[in-house]
Amino acid sequence: MPRREFLLPRLPFFRRMSDALLTAGAVGAFSVLAMFPTEASAQVLLGGETLVKGVATAEERVAQSDLWVMDVAFKPMRQIVVEVTDPKTGQKKPEFVWYITYRGFNRPLAKREIDNQPVNEFDPPVRPPMFVPEFTLVTETETPQFYQDVVCPEALAAINKREKFTFQNSVDAVATIPPAAEPKSPDERAISGVAIFRNVDPKAKRYTVYLTGFSNGIRTIEGPDGKPLVQHKTLMQKYWRPGDEFDQQEIEIRLDGEPQWIYR
Numbered sequence: 001m002p003r004r005e006f007l008l009p010r011l012p013f014f015r016r017m018s019d020a021l022l023t024a025g026a027v028g029a030f031s032v033l034a035m036f037p038t039e040a041s042a043q044v045l046l047g048g049e050t051l052v053k054g055v056a057t058a059e060e061r062v063a064q065s066d067l068w069v070m071d072v073a074f075k076p077m078r079q080i081v082v083e084v085t086d087p088k089t090g091q092k093k094p095e096f097v098w099y100i101t102y103r104g105f106n107r108p109l110a111k112r113e114i115d116n117q118p119v120n121e122f123d124p125p126v127r128p129p130m131f132v133p134e135f136t137l138v139t140e141t142e143t144p145q146f147y148q149d150v151v152c153p154e155a156l157a158a159i160n161k162r163e164k165f166t167f168q169n170s171v172d173a174v175a176t177i178p179p180a181a182e183p184k185s186p187d188e189r190a191i192s193g194v195a196i197f198r199n200v201d202p203k204a205k206r207y208t209v210y211l212t213g214f215s216n217g218i219r220t221i222e223g224p225d226g227k228p229l230v231q232h233k234t235l236m237q238k239y240w241r242p243g244d245e246f247d248q249q250e251i252e253i254r255l256d257g258e259p260q261w262i263y264r
Contacts, residue, residue: 069215074102079250098197133213135195139204167194211235231263
């Protein structure tokens with residue numbers, strides 16, 4: 001019997017899936033699993049999302065009894081052309097906007113290893129813990145350039161239309177941290193938002209994005225001047241883009257390694 005080969009049709013769904021796989025190619029099978037969540041997944045993910053578990057060492061939990069670290073689900077860095085109004089002239093002009101959509105889930109941290117560690121039960125917190133997101137994109141160039149997440153209503157509307165989801169900008173996303181809940185429990189609540197970067201240098205080949213606000217973890221180290229320096233627990237993700245500045249393509253923006261929790 002002759003051998004038969006079966007080819008998938010190039011239908012819109014398969015084209016979208018192929019594009020998503022190419023965009024997330026640097027993370028390999030991990031991103032593929034994120035597209036097709038199984039019962040082993042921490043929560044149902046949106047198409048193309050990468051899940052980063054909120055983790056904390058025993059040392060961190062001992063040092064900070066009120067520590068919380070969120071699970072973070074985010075899509076690869078994306079790019080969209082938006083007609084943005086020039087505040088000086090009032091005219092609209094097309095602009096490349098870079099963005100990352102994310103969702104944060106507050107999860108119970110693992111049981112404390114040291115059961116007799118004292119817990120302060122007499123001084124309740126002044127206010128409930130707050131989610132205050134902050135995102136910074138840094139180019140890995142001879143002279144690094146720093147880009148802060150910005151509020152751009154026109155870009156936000158275009159992003160939500162494209163993603164078919166209601167993401168908030170970093171101002172509207174500020175909120176009280178939801179109570180810790182297990183995945184898929186009735187009490188599970190997600191904070192959904194998008195980080196928007198404008199005028200990113202298209203000549204740069206490598207970028208690092210720092211996502212702060214998904215944990216209240218802090219530590220104090222000695223700074224360069226000998227004075228105490230406070231660092232915040234931050235999620236770091238690196239990217240690279242092999243294309244040039246003349247014909248920017250979203251598919252060229254690729255993950256460079258896996259996301260990491262660091263202090264910064």
